[in-house]
Amino acid sequence: xxxxxxxxxxxxxxxxxxxxxxxxxxxxxxxxxxxxxxxxxxxxxxxxxxxxxxxxxxxxxxxxxxxxxxxxxxxxxxxxxxxxxxxxxxxxxxxxxxxxxxxxxxxxxxxxxxxxxxxxxxxxxxxxxxxxxxxxxxxxxxxxxxxxxxxxxxxxxxxxxxxxxxxxxxxxxxxxxxxxxxxxxxxxxxxxxxxxxxxxxxxxxxxxxxxxxxxxxxxxxxxxxxxxxxxxxxxxxxxxxxxxxxxxxxx
Ligand SMILES: Nc1ncnc2c1ncn2[C@@H]1O[C@H](COP(=O)(O)OP(=O)(O)OP(=O)(O)O)[C@@H](O)[C@H]1O
Ligand SMILES: [Mg+2]
Numbered sequence: 091x092x093x094x095x096x097x098x099x100x101x102x103x104x105x106x107x108x109x110x111x112x113x114x115x116x117x118x119x120x121x122x123x124x125x126x127x128x129x130x131x132x133x134x135x136x137x138x139x140x141x142x143x144x145x146x147x148x149x150x151x152x153x154x155x156x157x158x159x160x161x162x163x164x165x166x167x168x169x170x171x172x173x174x175x176x177x178x179x180x181x182x183x184x185x186x187x188x189x190x191x192x193x194x195x196x197x198x199x200x201x202x203x204x205x206x207x208x209x210x211x212x213x214x215x216x217x218x219x220x221x222x223x224x225x226x227x228x229x230x231x232x233x234x235x236x237x238x239x240x241x242x243x244x245x246x247x248x249x250x251x252x253x254x255x256x257x258x259x260x261x262x263x264x265x266x267x268x269x270x271x272x273x274x275x276x277x278x279x280x281x282x283x284x285x286x287x288x289x290x291x292x293x294x295x296x297x298x299x300x301x302x303x304x305x306x307x308x309x310x311x312x313x314x315x316x317x318x319x320x321x322x323x324x325x326x327x328x329x330x331x332x333x334x335x336x337x338x339x340x341x
Contacts, residue, residue, distance in 0.1 A: 094209075096232050097211065099236055114211045114316070122172065124174070128213050154193055191227045192227060235272050237272050243284050
């Protein structure tokens, strides 16, 4: 079975998609066969890996509308070695589909997925809904990116409450890979304070190394390329390479 990571925070705009796309690209560059699954109907992962989707494109959301649909039918190869995408459906309505938290977990046992992939990365919407529950039920590890802002760290705490319920109930395999400070700068007092608070509350071992503020990440998205392919010498590429090596130890 592929090792599955979910990237999540209840707060919007904390870097979930940036982290999903770039961790996927890092693991792919380390030789893992990676499937990036976009559960967020904003459909940004496709943009991040340079894939255009249309109304007719099969998507991961098809499995939530009808469980006879196959996740593997939605998978597309990207231009990057070892990296494939199951894109999101921009027309999927929040709350649509059966209230069943095991749909994705079952889909990940499809023969084509087990045979073709070593790692699955799940990008999630910033909502607490059936899609998030499906992701947390299907995953082995959770990565929580947060911006050092009071609301984003509160989003992380809210996610932890959901997480503890899942770990003590439907998915006892789920483990926290760590909190990932995005755009954090130690010279900024509020950043230091929030990062110290998160570390104090959850423990130093739960902290992943910072991804620094780098406009090249925004530009990379615009070009449809992970940072290691767009600007390999940038500081964000350096940070993601370091993070990729750490995450690779988990899969
Ligand atoms: N380290 C960084 N440096 C500079 N910009 C960044 C960094 N991380 C993320 N961004 C930018 O911040 C914005 C939000 O990031 P992203 O879309 O990854 O967040 P998200 O959590 O997926 O948002 P949503 O909740 O809407 O899905 C994007 O424009 C992204 O390019
Ligand atoms: Mg996103």
